[in-house]
Amino acid sequence: MSDPIEQVRKRLTEVGGRTAQDLGLGRIVGQILVHLYLTPTEASLEDIAKDLGLSKAAVSIAARQLESLGLLRRSWKSGDRKTYYRTADDIASALHQGLLMLVRNKMGMLATELQQAEAELSPKEAGAEAAFMLSRVKRARKLRDTAMSVLENPVVKLLTRVK
Amino acid sequence: MSDPIEQVRKRLTEVGGRTAQDLGLGRIVGQILVHLYLTPTEASLEDIAKDLGLSKAAVSIAARQLESLGLLRRSWKSGDRKTYYRTADDIASALHQGLLMLVRNKMGMLATELQQAEAELSPKEAGAEAAFMLSRVKRARKLRDTAMSVLENPVVKLLTRVK
């Protein structure tokens, strides 16, 4: 297995692991996705576990995550009890959608917190301290709104289409 | 200190901590930044540590990170040996630049890996396996290039300016 092809696959698989970890998705998720992306045939849970040197359990959990993100497809073969996995066909858009959703969620949380803070400061407190905090919160909200509007901007959405 | 103002500050500080952690910057970094952002006066290392219930050491390290990101400013008062901190004036653009830089770095790494893989597969290996991998790598590279071009697009840059 010191095949040059295997070497490339292994290296890219590691890259996938690191990348996924950066996104808070767990290293294994990325490893599996890249491994399957670079594999022409479908692979069973055990295949994947063996290829990546991981336990079936870990692969099972990660594969589930990947499927829920729309990045993996399960399939079955008649007369074979195993589940087989392959990457989704529209993997690019799934990736795009997934990341967008992730950011949107975070941004939503942020908006909620900032609005609540603003509401609690606005009417009641009148001291200089409160006035200062209110101005800061308002500025933060404007910043967030701008960032969000960029993501949702039709021009940007157009640009993100892969030809 | 069950002051409603303090409550708001504390809650937003926690939000900052979580957000920073999501970005892989460490919780404390976010806590400090928000805490100072919501504070009109400058604060010393010890002030910050006490307010947030952290050790001076932890604050020292995080503050350094924040300064290197251009998000914090140090200052000194004559006849006082302490270092004082306040958020940078252009905090919005610093944040923007910093995040952009982070993404750019990741994207750069990715590009390097993909190009290298492509080079190693292109000329030599001729099997069906290699051909498949090559096509996948090329597609991945195209995806990356598109994502990157969006970030660097002049229209997008314009949109991200906070009024």
Next chain:
DNA sequence: ATAAGCGTTTACAAAATTATTAACGCACAA
């Protein structure tokens, strides 16, 4: 010169995350 205060570093401890092993449950086959 000596002492005292401050920020930083380092070595350690605590806590959270991650992955594994082993047990379980379910489906199909004999």
Next chain:
DNA sequence: TTGTGCGTTAATAATTTTGTAAACGCTTAT
């Protein structure tokens, strides 16, 4: 039924990450 193979789950082990306490070195004041 009973046995076999598969995927999942739950408990444990290992690793990594995170934060602290204590020691250090530098600077300034006495």
